[in-house]
Amino acid sequence: MSRKLDFFKVEVVPHDPNWRSAFETESKLIALALTENVVAIHHIGSTAIPQIHAKPIIDMLVEVKDITKVDTQTSAMEALGYEAMGQFGISGRRFFRKGNEAGIRTHHIHTFEVAAPQIERHLAFRDYMISHPENAQQYSELKRELANKYFDNIQGYMDGKDGFIKAMDMKAAKWRPSH
Template structure:
């Protein structure tokens, strides 16, 4: 059973990302366009997060990512296909004790911008980030052994943040 563990934000998550980035750049070098640290572990202002490093990779051709599944398995990543999001390739590392989530999209996918805008919005809007961190702590205390209830409990707030990030991003690009 997967437990929900929330920890205080630490610089160690950035270091872990950097180590993994080098490995993944080597694996996907023929397809790689860009790579980013995303998710709560990339946002110091959030204060708290699950200790799982989320990584976003942008590739030239999403179909070619499947050719790397065996190499990713050797690195401990479990290929999950689209895993509910069309046009994505998703990998998990660490089984029930996850350490990394890898989200791969083809260049120009709207999901890339959405993830990056969400991150930037929370970095710039510290009060929103803190609310999100506090929600994570409260839900983890409430549902320590029911990860799906933890996820469901934060979904509406995440959706609201995503909408705010999208609006914030469009206002930044086209100020009046």
């Protein structure tokens, strides 16, 4: 049974090299839960960008053949400890979140059907940041400042990152086709 994870303390921590193996372990479980519907599983978000501070939550982007089939696979995800959140504010997405025994959030799963525009946006942002460490460090510093300012206000933290993320999304979209 999943716990409700309503209160969210905003905390960013230095990059942890174990995040990569945590992603790899969890992605295998997700692939088994969503079976042949899975096309690809990507590590996204700040835990996928080396050397920057991040909330210690593994963000995963799952590409599937049929997004509506995910709705019938929810029980398999719940068996892994995930809470199904539906579209959760983004049309065409199926979002799942998971916490540990203490109720601390550990994983986010963003599921989209192949060719959804959100897939390219997330992957371009990640790859751009990895290839542009100076921008990644700016992002890391911004996240640290916002986490200190909004330690008990996830919405304030998210709103504070929005302008920077949009600017990087634009740079990444222009950069990605050539890489």
